[in-house]
Amino acid sequence: MFDAHSENGPLRRLLARPSRELRSAAHRTHRGRLVACALSTVVAVLCAIAIGVAVWHTETHAAHTEALHRHRVSATTLGEAHRTLPVRFDSTKTATVRAAWAYPATQVHTATLLVPAGTPVGGKVLVWVDDAGREAPAPRSQGDIASGAVATGTAALGVLVLSAAGVIRLRLRRVEARRLAEWEREWQLVEPGWSGRLRRRRGADDD
Numbered sequence: 455m456f457d458a459h460s461e462n463g464p465l466r467r468l469l470a471r472p473s474r475e476l477r478s479a480a481h482r483t484h485r486g487r488l489v490a491c492a493l494s495t496v497v498a499v500l501c502a503i504a505i506g507v508a509v510w511h512t513e514t515h516a517a518h519t520e521a522l523h524r525h526r527v528s529a530t531t532l533g534e535a536h537r538t539l540p541v542r543f544d545s546t547k548t549a550t551v552r553a554a555w556a557y558p559a560t561q562v563h564t565a566t567l568l569v570p571a572g573t574p575v576g577g578k579v580l581v582w583v584d585d586a587g588r589e590a591p592a593p594r595s596q597g598d599i600a601s602g603a604v605a606t607g608t609a610a611l612g613v614l615v616l617s618a619a620g621v622i623r624l625r626l627r628r629v630e631a632r633r634l635a636e637w638e639r640e641w642q643l644v645e646p647g648w649s650g651r652l653r654r655r656r657g658a659d660d661d
Contacts, residue, residue: 487626494618501614506607513599521593529555529581532564535573547571553579557587565589 535549549571554564567589569579584590 490622498614502607502611505610506603509606510603517594527557529553531577535569
C-alpha cells in the first residue's frame with residue numbers, strides 16, 4: 455500500500471512538480487496578457503496623438519494657404535428673401551436668393567446665396583469668393599481643424615487598439631494551445647503512475 459499522505463509518497467512526488475508548473479505557466483500567461491495589453495494601449499495612444507498632431511499641422515498649413523485665396527465681398531440681393539428653409543440650430547431663419555457682386559472690380563458674378571430671411575431687394579450680404587470671383591467656402595476655423603484632428607486621432611486609436619487586441623488574442627490562443635499540448639504530454643507520462651494503472655500492469659505481469 456502506498457501512502458498518499460507520506461511526504462515522499464509516490465502520489466505526492468508525482469503531483470508536486472506538475473502542479474507547480476501548471477500554476478507557474480498560468481501565472482506567466484496571465485501576466486504576459488496584462489503586460490501586452492498595457493504596452494499595446496500605450497503605443498496606440500502615442501501613435502494616435504502623433505497622427506492627430508500631424509493632421510493638425512497639415513490642415514493648419516492647408517487652411518492658411520487656402521485663406522490667402524479667399525476674399526469676402528459685398529453682394530447685392532436681386533430679389534426678396536422669403537423664409538423657405540428649416541430653422542437652424544441657432545434659431546436663425548434663412549432663405550435663398552439670387553445676388554450679384556463684382557470681383558475683381560470689372561467682373562460681375564451672380565449666384566443663389568443663403569441669407570437671413572426677410573432680406574429686402576437690394577440688400578447687402580457678405581459672400582466668400584475665390585481669386586476668380588466665384589463663390590467659395592469660407593476659410594476653415596481653428597476649431598474646425600482641431601475637431602478634425604481629434605476625430606482622426608480618435609479613429610486611429612480605435613483601429614490601433616482593436617488591431618493590437620486581435621493580434622494579442624491570436625498570439626495568446628497559440629500559446630494556450632501549445633501549453634495545453636504540453637500538459638497533455640506531461641499527463642500521459644504522469645497518469646499511469648498516478649492512477650495505479652502502471653502498478654496494476656506490473657502486478658499482472660508478475661503473476
